[in-house]
Amino acid sequence: xxxxxxxxxxxxxxxxxxxxxxxxxxxxxxxxxxxxxxxxxxxxxxxxxxxxxxxxxxxxxxxxxxxxxxxxxxxxxxxxxxxxxxxxxxxxxxxxxxxxxxxxxxxxxxxxxxxxxxxxxxxxxxxxxxxxxxxxxxxxxxxxxxxxxxxxxxxxxxxxxxxxxxxxxxxxxxxxxxxxxxxxxxxxxxxxxxxxxxxxxxxxxxxxxxxxxxxxxx
Amino acid sequence: xxxxxxxxxxxxxxxxxxxxxxxxxxxxxxxxxxxxxxxxxxxxxxxxxxxxxxxxxxxxxxxxxxxxxxxxxxxxxxxxxxxxxxxxxxxxxxxxxxxxxxxxxxxxxxxxxxxxxxxxxxxxxxxxxxxxxxxxxxxxxxxxxxxxxxxxxxxxxxxxxxxxxxxxxxxxxxxxxxxxxxxxxxxxxxxxxxxxxxxxxxxxxxxxxxxxxxxxxx
DNA sequence: TTTAAAATTTAGGTAAATCTAAAAATTAAA
DNA sequence: TTTAATTTTTAGATTTACCTAAATTTTAAA
Ligand SMILES: [Mn+2]
Ligand SMILES: [Mn+2]
Ligand SMILES: [Mn+2]
Ligand SMILES: [Mn+2]
Numbered sequence: 001x002x003x004x005x006x007x008x009x010x011x012x013x014x015x016x017x018x019x020x021x022x023x024x025x026x027x028x029x030x031x032x033x034x035x036x037x038x039x040x041x042x043x044x045x046x047x048x049x050x051x052x053x054x055x056x057x058x059x060x061x062x063x064x065x066x067x068x069x070x071x072x073x074x075x076x077x078x079x080x081x082x083x084x085x086x087x088x089x090x091x092x093x094x095x096x097x098x099x100x101x102x103x104x105x106x107x108x109x110x111x112x113x114x115x116x117x118x119x120x121x122x123x124x125x126x127x128x129x130x131x132x133x134x135x136x137x138x139x140x141x142x143x144x145x146x147x148x149x150x151x152x153x154x155x156x157x158x159x160x161x162x163x164x165x166x167x168x169x170x171x172x173x174x175x176x177x178x179x180x181x182x183x184x185x186x187x188x189x190x191x192x193x194x195x196x197x198x199x200x201x202x203x204x205x206x207x208x209x210x211x212x213x214x215x216x217x218x
Numbered sequence: 219x220x221x222x223x224x225x226x227x228x229x230x231x232x233x234x235x236x237x238x239x240x241x242x243x244x245x246x247x248x249x250x251x252x253x254x255x256x257x258x259x260x261x262x263x264x265x266x267x268x269x270x271x272x273x274x275x276x277x278x279x280x281x282x283x284x285x286x287x288x289x290x291x292x293x294x295x296x297x298x299x300x301x302x303x304x305x306x307x308x309x310x311x312x313x314x315x316x317x318x319x320x321x322x323x324x325x326x327x328x329x330x331x332x333x334x335x336x337x338x339x340x341x342x343x344x345x346x347x348x349x350x351x352x353x354x355x356x357x358x359x360x361x362x363x364x365x366x367x368x369x370x371x372x373x374x375x376x377x378x379x380x381x382x383x384x385x386x387x388x389x390x391x392x393x394x395x396x397x398x399x400x401x402x403x404x405x406x407x408x409x410x411x412x413x414x415x416x417x418x419x420x421x422x423x424x425x426x427x428x429x430x431x432x433x434x435x436x
Numbered sequence: 437t438t439t440a441a442a443a444t445t446t447a448g449g450t451a452a453a454t455c456t457a458a459a460a461a462t463t464a465a466a
Numbered sequence: 467t468t469t470a471a472t473t474t475t476t477a478g479a480t481t482t483a484c485c486t487a488a489a490t491t492t493t494a495a496a
Contacts, residue, residue: 005483026444039484041445046482058444058491089332099326106320114307223453244474257454259475264452276461276474 002050004105007074008033009043010052011104013063014071023060072136073112078104079125080115082163086126087119093126093177094168127168128159128178128214144217146182147192147210154183159214167212174203182215220268222323225292226251227261228270229322231281232289241278290354291330296322297343298333300381304344305337311344311395312386345386346377346396346432362435364400365410365428372401377432385430392421400433 012032016024026044030037044061047053052067063071081103085091091099113134116122122131123139130138143158157180160171171177176198185202186195192207230250234242244262248255262279265271270285281289299321303309309317331352334340340349341357348356361376375398378389389395394416403420404413410425 003482027442035483036485037444038446038486042483085329085332089329089336091328091332095328099324099329102324102326106317108317108320110309110313111303111307111317114303114309118307221452245472253453254455255474256456256476260453 002052002070005043006047006050006052007070007105009040009047010063010067010071011074011078013053013061014068014075017063023056023062025060029061069136072132074104076132076136077106077112079129079131080112080119080122082125082127083119083122083131084115087122093163094165094172096126097163097165097168124159125163127163128157129161129163141214142216143214145211146184146194146196146213146215147207149184149215149217151184151187153217154181155215155217156181157213158216160212161214162212167209170209174198174205175201176213182213220270220288223261224265224268224270225288225323227258227265228281228285228289229292229296231271231279232286232293235281241274241280243278247279287354290350292322294350294354295324295330297347297349298330298337298340300343300345301337301340301349302333305340311381312383312390314344315381315383315386342377343381344396345381346375347379347381359432360434361432363429364402364412364414364431364433365425367402367433367435369402369405371435372399373433373435374399375431376434378430379432380430385427388427392416392423393419394431400431 009029012029013024016028016032026037026040029040029044033040044053044055047061047067048055051064052070053061054064055061078100081100082096085096085099086093116134121133125131128143130141132138141159144155145161149155157176157178159178160168176182181199183197184194185197188194192210194205194207194210196203196205227247230247231242234246234250244255244258247258247262251258262271262273265279265285266273269282270288271279272282273279296318299318300314303314303317304311334352339351343349346361348359350356359377362373363379364375367373375394375396377396378386394400399415399417401415402412403415406412410428412423412425412428414421414423
């Protein structure tokens with residue numbers, strides 16, 4: 001049996017793995033989960049015992065095959081529940097993450113599959129994040145991070161790679177949502193921030209924001 | 219903050235309170251939750267500290283006002299989720315209890331209310347059990363336990379006061395479901411079992427079963 | 437290449453929720 | 467009403483998931 005805390009660690013390690021080729025460090029996990037490095041070391045040992053991660057002391061961890069499957073299953077549940085909340089219960093995209101953090105731990109394979117069917121096998125959650133299918137495959141994506149776009153190029157927002165409330169509410173205030181057209185006007189070398197237009201209105205955003213906006217170019 | 223274990227204790231005490239005027243004993247709670255009496259004593263102390271129950275050592279507990287509210291809220295969530303699973307996701311009535319045991323602990327007032335609206339404010343769950351409204355009021359019930367019916371009288375099954383899988387599957391095998399017509403043919407004094415007809419087919423059921431069948435007489 | 441800083445692990449501890457075994461209180465039986 | 471049985475509580479442990487502080491290892495700087 002896998003505990004709730006263990007599930008959260010696996011999910012965090014998967015998320016961090018998406019942004020790096022290397023093993024995931026203790027501190028990175030501690031930051032992600034807002035806990036202490038010593039707690040992470042403790043938990044990593046438990047996950048190692050259960051063969052959910054491969055661990056080399058002082059060198060970091062990687063998800064094992066079964067750990068990866070488990071992590072993908074949790075992400076699948078999280079995102080399907082977010083779709084449910086938005087499409088069926090009329091929640092806004094900035095209101096669902098916290099609740100999905102709880103719902104993702106409900107254990108019932110039949111429930112996940114029934115929910116998927118009920119929702120019509122969605123490929124993306126309300127934030128444009130890809131939903132793995134029953135076999136753990138993620139849909140192909142053709143998006144780039146806004147921070148990677150050249151000066152002068154443009155495209156539409158198809159996703160955000162973070163879904164915490166304060167980030168989404170900031171996007172709301174900028175009038176950025178899925179489908180919004182964005183053009184890069186200027187890239188500022190000093191801090192990697194960007195001058196952009198949002199549906200032809202100009203604005204200035206930090207690299208931190210640009211990195212979390214997924215753009216599909218025309 | 220109220221923990222998951224505390225919520226389960228409150229729900230158990232509410233359930234036991236429905237079948238007795240008196241304070242609820244430590245052993246009764248231990249039986250209901252399949253745990254040990256010493257664990258119950260420990261937990262009761264915590265609930266007492268939080269003023270969720272009134273407790274007299276060796277004499278049992280009762281829910282306090284706030285404990286009762288909390289317990290009703292959990293029952294409300296449990297039953298609404300059961301309705302969701304059956305009416306929206308096509309689950310059978312004997313498949314939902316275990317999953318609802320998990321879902322009842324999801325914390326979000328907005329979610330409960332949105333779910334209630336989405337389901338059309340149902341008054342009863344898939345087992346005929348009453349669903350308290352937003353204010354904690356249970357709908358009025360006009361049913362009796364089958365075990366309380368006189369010899370010769372009859373009625374329709376409108377609910378079951380237990381929803382564990384083995385009980386429901388036994389009912390399935392007897393061809394008893396919500397709406398089934400039952401008549402009491404004979405009451406056996408020796409063990410309080412009953413000779414009945416189920417849609418005019420005769421059968422013999424124990425008092426244990428009869429006590430958990432809710433009948434509405436014509 | 438030695439030293440200082442940063443990252444990681446270990447040691448020792450806490451709180452929640454459980455357990456077994458023993459003690460104390462209540463209830464039922466003789 | 468005394469004794470025996472039953473119920474309940476207490477004492478002492480265990481497991482999970484955390485924490486702080488100290489020790490160790492790795493990395494970066496001088
Ligand atoms: Mn989310
Ligand atoms: Mn999301
Ligand atoms: Mn139930
Ligand atoms: Mn039910």
